[in-house]
Amino acid sequence: MTEQLAAKEISTTVSRRGVWTTVRRRPQFWISLAALILLLLIAAVPGQIAGFFGESDPRVCPLVESNQPPSAGHPFGTDIQGCDVMANVLHGTRTSLFIGLATTSVCLVVAVTLGTIAGYFGGLADRIIARLADVILGFPFLLGAIVVLNSVPERTPLILSLVLAFFAWPTLARLVRSSVRSVKEREFVQAAHAVGFSHARIILGHVLPNSLAPALAVATTMVGGVIVAEATLTFLGVGLTQPSISWGLQLSVAQGYFQTAIHTLIFPSILLTATVLSLIALGDALRDALDPKGRS
Amino acid sequence: MSEPVLTIDHLGVNFRTSDGGMVQAVADVSLDLYDREVLAIVGESGSGKSVSAMSVLGLLPPNAETSGSIRLGNMELLNADESVLSQVRGRRISMVFQDPFGALDPVFTVGFQLREMLKRHFPKMTRAERKERAVELLRTVDLPEPDKRVSSYPHQLSGGQAQRVVIAMALACDPEVLIADEPTTALDVTVQREILDVLMRLREEVGVAVLMITHDMGVVADVADRVVVMRHGRVEETQGVRSLFASPRAEYTRELLEAVPRLKAEPRPTVSAEDPVLKVERISVEYKRRLHTVTAVDSASLTVRPGEVTALVGESGSGKSTIGKAIIGLAPVRDGSIWVDGVDAVNSSGKELRKLRKRIGVVFQNPLGALDPRLTIGEATGEPLRVHRKLRGPALEAKVHELLDSVELPRAWAERFPHELSGGQRQRVSIARAVSLDPVLLIADEPTSALDVSVQATVLELFRKVQQELRFACLFVSHDLAVVDELADHVAVMHHGKIIEHGLRTDVLKNPQHGYTRRLLEAAPVPDPVQQRKHRLAHVAAK
Structure with a gap:
């Protein structure tokens, strides 16, 4: 009746809107992508890029130039030791980005795996994973990190990421678990069971794609948190050791000179903020494009 | 005035x-x-x-x-x-x-x-x-x-x-x-x-x-x-x-x-004499809650023959949907047996059960929930074929088009997503998906109760057409007696987890034996003011 008539009217205007065509039209996608590529470029060749603007070596620190505001030779100024802030910030990008991204990815993999198992299968697996998460959440992060980091032979960025990931996955896993549980109850999942699909196909094909969005949103904001957490650990003397260079290290040192040398605090912060913002923006754009409802 | x-x-x-x-x-x-x-x-x-x-x-x-x-x-x-x-x-x-x-x-x-x-x-x-x-x-x-x-x-x-x-x-x-x-x-x-x-x-x-x-x-x-x-x-x-x-x-x-569907209970030629496709024998379903067990279905039996529609009628909580779920293995059966096309649907191995489920189609009530929001209509319809029949490329596309034709949706809609369709159109897609593997048995759980009446009428008409073409056996779960009257050959009435009456449609609807069936039939308001007012007066007087 009326319904089929309507169907015939609209059917001529159907157009294909894939993920790429949607994402291509969004400036948010291009801006955040450009920012991230720039950051990766800096992480790859920090010396050369710093060289364009002045001092290329972060370890050249003439004490006479201590605590200078931004000037021609030092666009970001110098810190209390007389080292070029720009060279330091650019050289710190590699470590900080690595720690941020590595920690978050490890977290995400662990959280999605365990959260999905707990949420989808429930029962004993759920109880074990949930209790495990509770124990880790209940453990004081700093105390735990100090104990673990003091007992490893060498504190490399990788070790640090693993430790941070170990303490950060439970929150994410809980999020995945609850959204998997709600998707599991939806009728299309039951319909998939009813046509005899295997668990693996149902999980990978139907449950996960529909339950990842909240976890990914939290994960993008987590990157910034992790970079700062590394700073906390380093500040307490259990993180990266001198002469490592990272944004976290710079931020924690700069806190002390907040009133006398504010530029040493501002510039690492700007890069940290840019990283987090562009990750969030990219995540948003991709999420909207991957959701069929956001594509019209 | x-x-x-x-x-x-x-x-x-x-x-x-x-x-x-x-x-x-x-x-x-x-x-x-x-x-x-x-x-x-x-x-x-x-x-x-x-x-x-x-x-x-x-x-x-x-x-x-x-x-x-x-x-x-x-x-x-x-x-x-x-x-x-x-x-x-x-x-x-x-x-x-x-x-x-x-x-x-x-x-x-x-x-x-x-x-x-x-x-x-x-x-x-x-x-x-x-x-x-x-x-x-x-x-x-x-x-x-x-x-x-x-x-x-x-x-x-x-x-x-x-x-x-x-x-x-x-x-x-x-x-x-x-x-x-x-x-x-x-x-x-x-x-x-x-x-x-x-x-x-x-x-x-x-x-x-x-x-x-x-x-x-x-x-x-x-x-x-x-x-x-x-x-x-x-x-x-x-x-x-x-x-x-x-x-x-x-x-x-x-x-x-x-x-508007009306309950007339007029005779229709039907009845098949073949062996039943679905045999449910004295099954009981129990859900374990923390401290107690809830019996959802209590020793219920019914059969459905090929090409025949058996309606399972009851109010909410009567256990009618649970029987449907038990057949496809989504409810814990404590006792009794279910045979679908000669295969034991309760005690077989996981592999055999998955094989069996290919031969059972399911249509759910909620037309929005039953389709994965991330799959296009074409992908959703073709998915069972892709997984179980390993169809790919043009062969898959041809079959999907054929299925869309059979539910009277334009072929170009294969590219659309569920949220771009109306409730009735989504329900057509659900039907297409459910019949994609040529099922011997179709379980329809209140497929039209979330739809508007005019849409319901067209979907029911389509459903009947598809059913007659493909001649599958159908278990039709519903609370609406008028809809059941339009579609079913046999009717089973459920109350508190038990099947209290099971027989030919005309017998059950015209000459109900059980008190509850009579109450159910009386309570359903007739879409005719003159007749319904008489009902109401009689009912109030009886009180």
Whole structure:
């Protein structure tokens, strides 16, 4: 009746809107992508890029130039030791980005795996994973990190990421678990069971794609948190050791000179903020494009 | 006639959308509501009936723009001050919503919520008076043991009892107008009848005018005095209920009345003599809750033969859906056996069960939930073929097109996503997907109860056509006896987890043996005012 008539009217205007065509039209996608590529470029060749603007070596620190505001030779100024802030910030990008991204990815993999198992299968697996998460959440992060980091032979960025990931996955896993549980109850999942699909196909094909969005949103904001957490650990003397260079290290040192040398605090912060913002923006754009409802 | 209590005059409502456009929800709606009258607004989803009612109380979202006028006596309500409206809301006009549990706060007792209402509107009442009045109100709506129920929480009440409490709250301040937005849609037919009885009695005793919003022509025939038919935000026609059913003026009303399924129990040639495809033998299903077990199905048996539709009828909680779930292995069977096409569906290995499920199609109730929002229509329809038949490329596409043809959807729609389709169209996709593997058995769980009547009619027609073409056996789970009458060959009636009656459709519907079946048949309102009024009189007299 009326319904089929309507169907015939609209059917001529159907157009294909894939993920790429949607994402291509969004400036948010291009801006955040450009920012991230720039950051990766800096992480790859920090010396050369710093060289364009002045001092290329972060370890050249003439004490006479201590605590200078931004000037021609030092666009970001110098810190209390007389080292070029720009060279330091650019050289710190590699470590900080690595720690941020590595920690978050490890977290995400662990959280999605365990959260999905707990949420989808429930029962004993759920109880074990949930209790495990509770124990880790209940453990004081700093105390735990100090104990673990003091007992490893060498504190490399990788070790640090693993430790941070170990303490950060439970929150994410809980999020995945609850959204998997709600998707599991939806009728299309039951319909998939009813046509005899295997668990693996149902999980990978139907449950996960529909339950990842909240976890990914939290994960993008987590990157910034992790970079700062590394700073906390380093500040307490259990993180990266001198002469490592990272944004976290710079931020924690700069806190002390907040009133006398504010530029040493501002510039690492700007890069940290840019990283987090562009990750969030990219995540948003991709999420909207991957959701069929956001594509019209 | 006397002055109307409530007048809606050339009401228009537009919604501003986020991209700056305007969507017209209601255009030029005029109606009068007189004292002690039941005026029904009838329409399908999106017809603007709820929006019209909401604008009376100023409950529209902030992006709505209104025009026209709504008067209660001499008071203008449209765009009135919040202070004016708060004097009217609950005091002179009150509202009953569809879902009683959504309307009651779960953390307070019903007595507390009633007393709160009284405290707000009658600050001079003493505590003892309020207490007494709350019990009295519950008594007015026929809630059993009102002095005890007053201290129970919403979750301790049944749906019907909760709706009575909501009505009691609505009546707390002796309003002049009661707006009831689908007050019985979420309830079973036997409960629906009780709630309608209460409303009718209150209209006489308390003297309230009722503006009833509904999509159910049976309810309209049962209780309405006059009817406003709406479509696309406009009034199609306004008539007295008898003349509307006898001689509808608008073309749309005629279509609507034709689409309403009616229980006739006329004989149809059917009956197959082949061996049954589905044999359910004395199965019991138990769900384990933390401290106790709940028996959802208690020793139920039934059979379905090839090419035959067996309907499983019952009210909510009767266990009818659970039987469907048990057949596809989604419910824990404690006892008994299920045979589908000669295969044991309870005790086989996981691999065999998966193989068996390829031969069972399922159509669910909720047309939005049954399709993965991330798959296009084509992907969803073709997925079982891709996985089980390993079809790829052009072969898959051809088969998908064939399936879309069979459910009368345009082929180009394979590219669309579920949210771009209407409820009826989504349900067609569900049917296409369910029959994609040529099932021997199809389980349809209330496939049309979430749809509008005219859409329901087309989907049922399609369903019958597909069923006759493919000749699968079908277990059709439904609460609607009229729909069952149109489709089924056999009917099984369930009550409290037991099958209490099972037989040929004409036998069960015309000559029910069990008392509960008779009650069920009586409670379903007939979409014919003359006949239904006779029913009602007989029923009230029997009480």
